[in-house]
Each structure stands twice: as C-alpha cells, then as structure tokens.
Amino acid sequence: MMREADKRSAWRGAPMLPTEERVASVLRNTLSPLDQQLDGDIKLNLQSDLLVKMDMATMAASVEGRSPFLDHHVAAFAWTLPDRYRLRNGVPKSVLRDAYRGRLTDEVVSAPKRGFEIPLASWLNNELKTVLMDTLGQPDAHIRSYIDSDVIDGVLAQKMMMDRNWAYIVYSWLVLELWLREEQTRA
Structure with a gap:
C-alpha cells in the first residue's frame, strides 16, 4: 500500500521488515519470473487475502463457494503449461480466453482482469x-x-x-x- 520510503519516514514504531524482504523470503528464485509471480500469488494473495474474502462473503450469505480453477489437478496442469500459453503478449489467461472465444461474447472474453471491489x-x-x-x-x-x-x-x-x-x-x-x-x- 505504501512505498518503503514512505514507511520509513512515517513509521514511529519498532524496526520492521521491509515488504520486499518478506516477499523475497517466500519466493523461490529457482523458478522463471512468471512462475515466481504465480507462486507468490498462491502463497501470499490467495491464502491471506482472496480465499479469506471469498470464505467470509459466502459464509455471510449462507452459501457454499467453489473455486474450480484451484482444483489440485487443474492447478498442477496449469503449472506444466509453457509461459507463452499462460501469458501471451501481456494478456493473462490466454488459454481460457482462446477456449471460450466464440462461446462467450467478445466483451466477456476480452475483459480486463478485475476483482470484486x-x-x-x-x-x-x-x-x-x-x-x-x-x-x-x-x-x-x-x-x-x-x-x-x-x-x-x-x-x-x-x-x-x-x-x-x-x-x-x-x-x-x-x-x-x-x-x-x-x-x-x-x-
């Protein structure tokens, strides 16, 4: 949320670990840059943010939520895909977009990634x-x-x-x- 320089100038508490160091401690540097990003998303964003929000929202509405793309078979398969299939010309989810082109409207297939803000x-x-x-x-x-x-x-x-x-x-x-x-x- 804040840049490290902002944190250093604004923070009055005990010494803290910079965010970059926390992220670096989780990432595996043996992976390709794209795989590092995906690995970080799994270890940081999914576990501590996105899945928690989905769980709270579905429980609050007394409904059961599923994340079919997080099925371990689907996730394991996705890890085997070459980078050019997962990210083509800067566009994420290229394989999914190609698979549903002609089945869904272009507006849906070409929509940018966005959360439920x-x-x-x-x-x-x-x-x-x-x-x-x-x-x-x-x-x-x-x-x-x-x-x-x-x-x-x-x-x-x-x-x-x-x-x-x-x-x-x-x-x-x-x-x-x-x-x-x-x-x-x-x-």
Missing part, C-alpha cells in the same frame, strides 16, 4: 467519514504512536499518497486503530 473510497468519504475522523482524526489516536501524525493528517485530508490506493491505506489504518483500542480495553 467494494466502493471503499466512497464509503470513507461519505458514510464512514465521521467514524474515520472520530478515530484516526483525533490527536490521541493510538496509531499516532506508530505512524507520524503529519502523515496521518495529510492522508486524511487527501493531500498525500493520492497516487496510491488511498482508500485501502486509510481503511487499513482505521482497522489497526480499532484493534489497538480493543487491545487497550483488554489490558
């Missing part, structure tokens, strides 16, 4: 604005012991880090602040 920026600027300012915006916010107050204020005022995923940064800080408050009440 929530309108987080809109919520933070509207419905959650009061909550945001009553937590992060306060001078006694616990997070200010870890992140420089000028950085927090600048980001909240939308004067800093607008070239990043502003909403995700602010939401992460909000969750951290709420967790820190909960931890303090337990202590």
Whole structure:
C-alpha cells in the first residue's frame, strides 16, 4: 500500500521488515519470473487475502463457494503449461480466453482482469467519514504512536499518497486503530 520510503519516514514504531524482504523470503528464485509471480500469488494473495474474502462473503450469505480453477489437478496442469500459453503478449489467461472465444461474447472474453471491489473510497468519504475522523482524526489516536501524525493528517485530508490506493491505506489504518483500542480495553 505504501512505498518503503514512505514507511520509513512515517513509521514511529519498532524496526520492521521491509515488504520486499518478506516477499523475497517466500519466493523461490529457482523458478522463471512468471512462475515466481504465480507462486507468490498462491502463497501470499490467495491464502491471506482472496480465499479469506471469498470464505467470509459466502459464509455471510449462507452459501457454499467453489473455486474450480484451484482444483489440485487443474492447478498442477496449469503449472506444466509453457509461459507463452499462460501469458501471451501481456494478456493473462490466454488459454481460457482462446477456449471460450466464440462461446462467450467478445466483451466477456476480452475483459480486463478485475476483482470484486467494494466502493471503499466512497464509503470513507461519505458514510464512514465521521467514524474515520472520530478515530484516526483525533490527536490521541493510538496509531499516532506508530505512524507520524503529519502523515496521518495529510492522508486524511487527501493531500498525500493520492497516487496510491488511498482508500485501502486509510481503511487499513482505521482497522489497526480499532484493534489497538480493543487491545487497550483488554489490558
């Protein structure tokens, strides 16, 4: 969410491990660059983000969700495909796109990859604005012991880090602040 230089200048807590070092510790450098990216996606994004979100969303709606492309036979087969089939001219999922061309509309087959995004920026600027300012915006916010107050204020005022995923940064800080408050009440 934040560049390492931003983290170093804003962070007020104990020393931390740079994100790049964490990612490098997980990746296998014996793989091709594409396989390294896929391996990292499996070890980092799927396990700690995407599968968790799917599980929470389906449980909240009392439905069962399946990820057919994560079947171990399908995944093992996909690993055997040459890079040129998995990524052609910068376009991911080339094999799937080719397989469904003519069966699905061109709009679907040629659509860019995208997630199921929530309108987080809109919520933070509207419905959650009061909550945001009553937590992060306060001078006694616990997070200010870890992140420089000028950085927090600048980001909240939308004067800093607008070239990043502003909403995700602010939401992460909000969750951290709420967790820190909960931890303090337990202590």
